[in-house]
Amino acid sequence: MVxxxxxxxxxxxxxxxxxxLVSLKSINHxxxxxxxxxxxxxxxxxPELRRLVREQISRGHVELTVTFDRAGxxxxxxxxxxxxxxxxxxxxxxxxxxxxxxxxxxSLLRVPGIVSASxxxxxxxxxxxxxxxxxxxxxxxxxxxxMRAQEGAALAxxxxxxxxxLEQLTASVQAISGQMGSSLRQRLERRLLExxxxxxxxxxxxxxxxxxxxxxxxIAEELVRLHSHVRQAAQLLNGGTEIGKKLxxxxxxxxxxxxxxxxxxxxxxxxxxxxxxxxxxxxxxIEKLREQVQNVE
Numbered sequence: 001m002v003x004x005x006x007x008x009x010x011x012x013x014x015x016x017x018x019x020x021l022v023s024l025k026s027i028n029h030x031x032x033x034x035x036x037x038x039x040x041x042x043x044x045x046x047p048e049l050r051r052l053v054r055e056q057i058s059r060g061h062v063e064l065t066v067t068f069d070r071a072g073x074x075x076x077x078x079x080x081x082x083x084x085x086x087x088x089x090x091x092x093x094x095x096x097x098x099x100x101x102x103x104x105x106x107s108l109l110r111v112p113g114i115v116s117a118s119x120x121x122x123x124x125x126x127x128x129x130x131x132x133x134x135x136x137x138x139x140x141x142x143x144x145x146x147m148r149a150q151e152g153a154a155l156a157x158x159x160x161x162x163x164x165x166l167e168q169l170t171a172s173v174q175a176i177s178g179q180m181g182s183s184l185r186q187r188l189e190r191r192l193l194e195x196x197x198x199x200x201x202x203x204x205x206x207x208x209x210x211x212x213x214x215x216x217x218x219i220a221e222e223l224v225r226l227h228s229h230v231r232q233a234a235q236l237l238n239g240g241t242e243i244g245k246k247l248x249x250x251x252x253x254x255x256x257x258x259x260x261x262x263x264x265x266x267x268x269x270x271x272x273x274x275x276x277x278x279x280x281x282x283x284x285x286i287e288k289l290r291e292q293v294q295n296v297e
């Protein structure tokens with residue numbers, strides 16, 4: 001199955017300790033870049049959340065965000081040690097500088113870290129919360145992958161269309177590449193005539209020169225490799241793992257073969273123009289494929 005790397009999902013679930021909201025967002029990335037944001041109460045569960053995501057997703061920039069609303073009345077946690085330190089500091093300022101203002105408890109409670117809205121959950125509470133959080137995370141991953149698969153199906157159809165066109169171009173080049181020998185011979189004969197119509201022509205030597213030029217311009221191996229790469233890419237679209245990385249590698253190889261075909265045929269007479277045109281169109285199709293593959297997992 002071809003999956004896109006772009007998608008979004010969210011799932012809310014209820015646990016005895018409160019309400020959990022799991023949100024997932026993914027975009028393109030060369031590798032798996034996972035960012036997990038969880039509230040302080042659930043930080044102990046972050047490694048397990050990462051494991052769940054890595055089991056389901058292999059590529060992309062993925063953001064997992066968990067929000068947690070405690071059930072029942074809010075519990076205030078007072079850091080008495082920090083509070084006493086602030087109070088003592090205020091008293092010392094009064095003694096040293098003669099300040100007359102009394103210590104304002106409301107102002108002290110506004111100091112970061114003095115009061116927190118809730119205490120960290122006990123191990124027992126985390127144990128009761130984990131099955132609910134795990135179920136919500138798995139559901140969010142399922143929905144995310146369903147969206148990525150739906151977009152991936154559209155990507156696969158477009159990729160197949162470009163691969164079909166590339167196969168057609170390869171076949172067209174192969175069909176006319178056999179004309180290179182006669183085309184090169186005609187060019188050499190015209191040049192000899194330009195030197196002098198009565199100049200004797202050594203036919204065996206002419207055939208030898210034509211054979212050497214044909215050997216230098218031979219693109220049979222490039223066409224075989226290009227056809228093989230196109231076939232492998234089409235097979236990957238039918239299923240596999242890490243399809244995007246493998247397709248990206250194959251496209252690099254296809255581009256190398258197209259460049260070689262272009263360089264070998266650019267200087268050929270008549271038929272060379274046609275071959276060069278096909279090679280340039282091949283490169284254009286390969287570039288379109290590469291743009292699309294950047295979004296394939």
